[in-house]
């Protein structure tokens with residue numbers, strides 16, 4: 001994807017669907033990208049909410065579960081997605097950031113063998129991650145994001161970071177931790193950030209373990225430990241994919257060549273410096 005005249009375009013040169021929102025402010029010179037979930041029931045319902053006059057809500061992009069993208073505000077104008085917020089001495093992050101909303105029901109509560117959203121729709125277990133939010137609170141369900149949606153978001157984020165030289169990608173729950181929980185535990189922020197910010201397109205994101213860490217044959221604590229487990233602290237890994245908090249990785253040997261493939265808990269890996277990984 002590419003950006004021309006502050007609009008997102010596909011690689012074939014077609015602009016993404018544009019649905020202008022009246023809910024916007026003045027000039028924007030973006031420094032950050034902020035990720036959100038809509039806590040809504042569908043792409044179209046969120047689009048209609050954010051393009052209706054008087055809701056005081058918008059974002060630059062809305063991304064559906066099928067990977068469809070709509071742009072609501074040009075990237076050089078303020079959109080209203082972050083509200084009361086602060087980061088690194090800045091407050092009111094709308095004036096400093098581009099906002100992407102992901103169609104997602106948000107937090108869910110158990111209802112029989114399903115999980116129920118605040119608007120009353122039930123979601124099956126395989127669409128739900130059960131976790132405590134990093135900012136605290138009880139364990140609850142969170143609707144997972146779809147692969148097509150994350151792929152589209154990553155392409156858009158990569159183009160935005162490159163075009164505007166953005167300094168970082170943050171969650172709404174990072175800049176307004178006392179009142180917001182989006183994009184929440186189901187969004188793999190560490191790997192998303194590493195992939196979108198300043199890495200080659202084909203290069204898998206490189207990570208390193210920050211403690212002795214088990215590696216398993218499938219995601220979850222019931223996965224069997226592989227013969228290499230536990231990995232030493234400081235082991236280099238390349239990230240292949242992510243499911244909730246679990247990352248599928250290749251363990252890299254001293255030459256940076258892949259050895260074992262398995263699953264590790266993503267709370268215990270951090271993005272590695274590119275030069276350190278090639279040693």
Ligand SMILES: [Zn+2]
Nearest residue numbers: 036037172182
């Ligand atoms: Zn938000």
